[in-house]
Amino acid sequence: MLPAQERSVMLMKKIAKGTHRNVNYVSRLFQPQNVVPKDGIVKREDSLSKSQKLMHDLGVIRQASPGAFHLLPLGERSLQKLIRIVDDEMCKINAQKLLLPLLTSGELWKSTGRWEDIGEELFTLKDRHDRELVLSPTHEEAVTELMASIPQLSYRQLPLLLYQVTSKFRDEMRPRFGLLRGREFIMKDLYTFDTSAEAASETYKAVSKAYDNIFRRIGIQYFKVSAVTGVMGGSVSHEYHFPAAVGEAKLLICESCGYGTSLESCVPSECPECGHGFLKCCPGIEVGHTFLLGTKYSVPLKARFTTVEGKSDFLQMGSYGLGMTRILAAGVEVLSLPDEMRWPIALAPFTVCIVPPKVRKEVRKVQWLT
Ligand SMILES: [Zn+2]
DSSP states (O other): OOOHHHHHHHHHHHHHHTOOOOOEEGGGOOOOOOOOOTTOOOOOOTTOOHHHHHHHHTTSEEEEETTEEEEOHHHHHHHHHHHHHHHHHHHHTTOEEOOOOSEEEHHHHHHTTHHHHHGGGSEEEEOTTOOEEEEOSOOHHHHHHHHHTSTTOBGGGOSEEEEEEEEEEOOOSSOBTGGGBOSEEEEEEEEEEESSHHHHHHHHHHHHHHHHHHHHHHTOOOEEEEOOOGGGOSSEEEEEEEEOTTOOEEEEEETTTOOEEEOSSOOOOBOTTTSSSBEEEEEEEEEEEEEEEETTTTTTTTOEEEOTTSOEEEOEEEEEEEEHHHHHHHHHHHHOBTTBOOOOGGGOSOSEEEOOOOBTTBOOOOEEEO
């Protein structure tokens, strides 16, 4: 990509010639801002996060209902930039993009025990035939059932990496901080299928590398910490966090070697990794989570493949999430000043704004470019 300055010169030449069709005018941008009248009193909850306040006041998002937000044109542009980075890194590890239905059957969730395990946070509803359905918070069940339905899946087709970028739902008791903790949000979720635990471990390493690339490209300092597997199950798990005061996760980070862990209680201690550093407590916003699942889902849902010897065996799985809308808000949260919104350059809705000189008395329209 060309530096912003060079690009803007190139684009201005195109505009002058009338050959550039994709010009966005500031004057036409749908960016409803919250303008506070002089001496006006703003009635607002104190519990708003910095990013929520800025994104709302500057017309990036607008609340539809508690925990659900409209992504306005600026927010949508930023999301698309993040999706492009993710798609690019997923392509490099041969992950294929698909779309699974958001509506899944209650029976499916009962078969793995998560109907009870997730409990009230699971968004459930009933159709006209009184059948229970779930607005999915994640898709391990759905994608495993899909794999189980493929006849004669061969070891030759593995490893298989499938991902999607879709809305997810969680019936939060108290949605808060705008896009940081909503009831409806957008996630990228990747599911991997391997022939053995060793092969699944190799896939886990490859995806972890892709995640590091994604976070490097976003350009915000992040912590990767070992984590507990929780309701997801499995053996190995890591979380990715942006350090921020508003973050609800408690992390222990080694000041010496960078080792980190996510714990319920935050008790500073000596680093188990390097032995000479001390673990320091810091709050973080969880923006990604990876799990090595083993056969937790493939056994109850009977997702099998045919081995080299022609036998049938259960698929070894992994699950990898990225909170897409949360990354946008967390980026703004980390970088912004209380009254000045700042984006990571890679996700900024626009990077160049051209203000043309006055022609006679008329001020030409101000233009924003990608
Ligand atoms: Zn250490």
